[in-house]
Amino acid sequence: MIEVRGLTKRYGEKVAVNDLTFGVEPGKVTGFLGPNGAGKTTTMRLILGLDYPDAGTVSVDGQRYSGLANPMREVGALLDAKAVHGGRSAYNHLLCLAQTNNLPKKRVDEVLDLVGLSEVTRKRSKGFSLGMSQRLGIAATMLGDPGVLMFDEPVNGLDPEGILWIRNLMKALAAEGRTVFVSSHLMSEMENTAEHLIVIGKGKLIADCTMNEFIAQSSGAAVRVRTPSPDQLALAVAAKGGAATAGSDGALLVRGLTTDAIGDIAFEQGIRVHELSVLRASLEEAFMELTADSVEYHAGVPDAPASIGSGV
Amino acid sequence: MATSTAPALRLSTLPPATGRAGLGGAIRSEFTKLRSVRSTYWTIAALFIVSVGVAAIVGFGIANNLHNNPWNKAGTDATQASLIPFFEIGQLIIAVLGAMVITSEYSTGMIRTSLTAMPRRGTVYAAKLIVFGTVTLIVSVITSFVSFFVGQAALSGSGVSASLFHSVTIPRGVNMSPGPQGPNGPPNYHFLGTIVISPGTVLTAIIGCALFVTAVALIAFGLGAIIRHTAGAITSAIGLMFVLPIVVQVLPDTWRWDVMRFFPDAAGRVLSVTIDQHNPHLWSEWPQFGITLVYAAVLLGVGSYLFRKRDA
Numbered sequence: 001m002i003e004v005r006g007l008t009k010r011y012g013e014k015v016a017v018n019d020l021t022f023g024v025e026p027g028k029v030t031g032f033l034g035p036n037g038a039g040k041t042t043t044m045r046l047i048l049g050l051d052y053p054d055a056g057t058v059s060v061d062g063q064r065y066s067g068l069a070n071p072m073r074e075v076g077a078l079l080d081a082k083a084v085h086g087g088r089s090a091y092n093h094l095l096c097l098a099q100t101n102n103l104p105k106k107r108v109d110e111v112l113d114l115v116g117l118s119e120v121t122r123k124r125s126k127g128f129s130l131g132m133s134q135r136l137g138i139a140a141t142m143l144g145d146p147g148v149l150m151f152d153e154p155v156n157g158l159d160p161e162g163i164l165w166i167r168n169l170m171k172a173l174a175a176e177g178r179t180v181f182v183s184s185h186l187m188s189e190m191e192n193t194a195e196h197l198i199v200i201g202k203g204k205l206i207a208d209c210t211m212n213e214f215i216a217q218s219s220g221a222a223v224r225v226r227t228p229s230p231d232q233l234a235l236a237v238a239a240k241g242g243a244a245t246a247g248s249d250g251a252l253l254v255r256g257l258t259t260d261a262i263g264d265i266a267f268e269q270g271i272r273v274h275e276l277s278v279l280r281a282s283l284e285e286a287f288m289e290l291t292a293d294s295v296e297y298h299a300g301v302p303d304a305p306a307s308i309g310s311g312v
Numbered sequence: 313m314a315t316s317t318a319p320a321l322r323l324s325t326l327p328p329a330t331g332r333a334g335l336g337g338a339i340r341s342e343f344t345k346l347r348s349v350r351s352t353y354w355t356i357a358a359l360f361i362v363s364v365g366v367a368a369i370v371g372f373g374i375a376n377n378l379h380n381n382p383w384n385k386a387g388t389d390a391t392q393a394s395l396i397p398f399f400e401i402g403q404l405i406i407a408v409l410g411a412m413v414i415t416s417e418y419s420t421g422m423i424r425t426s427l428t429a430m431p432r433r434g435t436v437y438a439a440k441l442i443v444f445g446t447v448t449l450i451v452s453v454i455t456s457f458v459s460f461f462v463g464q465a466a467l468s469g470s471g472v473s474a475s476l477f478h479s480v481t482i483p484r485g486v487n488m489s490p491g492p493q494g495p496n497g498p499p500n501y502h503f504l505g506t507i508v509i510s511p512g513t514v515l516t517a518i519i520g521c522a523l524f525v526t527a528v529a530l531i532a533f534g535l536g537a538i539i540r541h542t543a544g545a546i547t548s549a550i551g552l553m554f555v556l557p558i559v560v561q562v563l564p565d566t567w568r569w570d571v572m573r574f575f576p577d578a579a580g581r582v583l584s585v586t587i588d589q590h591n592p593h594l595w596s597e598w599p600q601f602g603i604t605l606v607y608a609a610v611l612l613g614v615g616s617y618l619f620r621k622r623d624a
Contacts, residue, residue, distance in 0.1 A: 045424075048428050049427070050424055051623040066432055069332040070332065071333065073326070077428050079424060080421055083424045084425060085417070085422045086420060087351065088345070088348045088349055092348035093348075096341045097341070097425065099337050099338075100338055100426075100429045101329075101333045102337045110323055110324060111323070140429075142323065
């Protein structure tokens with residue numbers, strides 16, 4: 001359980017986090033979304049007490065982070081997988097962390113085994129690939145068996161296998177009743193993992209809702225349905241508040257309803273469904289639409305070279 | 313590396329916490345950090361080899377000189393000759409380690425991981441200081457003694473070698489006149505008076521130099537905490553210990569020394585002396601060492617304050 005209230009952080013003139021208030025609940029994966037530079041990492045640093053806020057408070061399980069008796073038993077955080085001393089072996093890196101919270105030595109071997117690094121425990125982490133570094137960072141978060149886990153852009157730069165591994169891990173952790181808070185700047189990374197979303201832009205809260213609400217609210221979000229009886233389904237969907245239009249390839253595009261709702265409608269009406277999927281592009285568009293005003297750096301359209309070689 | 317994509321959380325249950333994470337765990341952690349990177353061994357090995365090696369070379373050089381020019385025995389401080397390489401060059405080498413113990417955490421990003429595991433920063437700083445200070449003191453005392461013994465072994469038979477086990481008597485001064493072969497031949501000489509060097513005096517010099525080198529290492533540690541940048545911290549330490557005393561050489565002789573007694577390097581010159589050729593402009597050994605300690609205490613204090621108050 002993480003609670004953020006009125007959190008504000010300035011770096012010089014720039015306001016990185018602006019009066020942010022939200023809570024992160026246990027038992028589910030909460031996605032923390034925002035464009036690059038929206039203040040996601042800063043917020044996480046403020047939660048961990050790495051940076052000090054200019055205003056507002058943060059509590060983890062009702063306490064200030066630095067006041068937790070044994071922080072690693074409460075919170076496991078991975079902000080930057082490369083934030084390790086590369087000259088130290090994986091084992092010694094985890095050992096020095098475990099010792100600060102008086103955690104047993106054998107725990108180090110256990111977490112190394114958990115993340116699949118048991119064959120490189122004595123290797124210096126300097127030579128680790130990004131995927132291995134991520135696994136080492138995740139091993140560190142699991143040392144204290146914490147109830148709250150925080151990951152900052154955990155799948156950045158990973159191969160598909162690594163991405164899948166981390167997604168499954170996050171879901172498994174949430175299923176055990178833990179609080180899982182994970183940031184990303186890509187909507188597509190969240191759609192399969194997060195149940196709840198906190199969206200920020202330019203340091204301000206834009207949305208705090210469930211994934212389903214987010215999809216339903218987004219005007220551009222559409223669900224693609226392939227069915228042998230499109231007319232029948234279009235009527236049934238319309239009766240439940242959805243709007244169906246015919247797609248170019250004969251599939252239906254349904255707006256205003258979630259995949260769950262459409263599937264239930266089809267089942268109730270006895271309509272065969274061959275495909276039921278959220279249009280990724282539309283979901284990404286909805287996110288971009290939502291954060292459009294708060295993107296830190298817009299790519300400018302270069303001016304056309306009007307008068308090159310005019311010979312004046 | 314394992315390639316399982318569905319992580320099973322097969323972790324054993326942690327034993328319940330036995331108390332708050334505190335200084336004890338932090339000290340064990342910092343010791344693990346120090347002993348698990350190669351730079352620690354390289355630096356300590358360099359300190360030992362340079363101090364002892366140069367002490368041996370200096371010893372052989374003096375022994376050779378005294379063999380050819382025996383009148384130079386008058387007033388030769390054999391103890392200081394063996395300790396100079398240690399406290400002049402050795403202080404520089406250990407200063408590198410002192411700075412790096414803290415700056416390497418910032419250059420690698422490890423500080424964020426360290427402070428997440430143990431957010432009580434005062435405790436982290438104290439643990440670092442205690443571990444590094446203790447290791448440095450032990451290494452310095454050993455190096456100082458070995459430098460002395462090796463240096464005196466090289467000087468043995470020269471008639472001036474000092475001892476920790478019995479008093480040694482050397483000539484205080486010498487009266488020289490041209491010999492039978494005129495100014496180009498060996499001179500006639502006879503010694504005037506004696507100096508008795510007691511084992512206690514020698515012991516004070518050996519221990520004093522070890523304490524001095526430790527204090528310089530702490531100065532570098534404090535600078536490291538303030539500057540948070542390896543090159544910057546080492547450069548500042550060199551500036552304070554080596555460059556400043558040279559710059560001051562341009563001041564008039566009449567009051568230059570009265571300025572230099574307030575510099576942290578002055579204690580080295582006084583502590584290593586076993587023959588009472590005491591510079592009247594400097595204080596005696598312990599008050600002069602007190603000046604070095606004041607520098608160390610102020611820099612460590614400022615470093616501690618900034619370590620706790622700044623964003624990590």
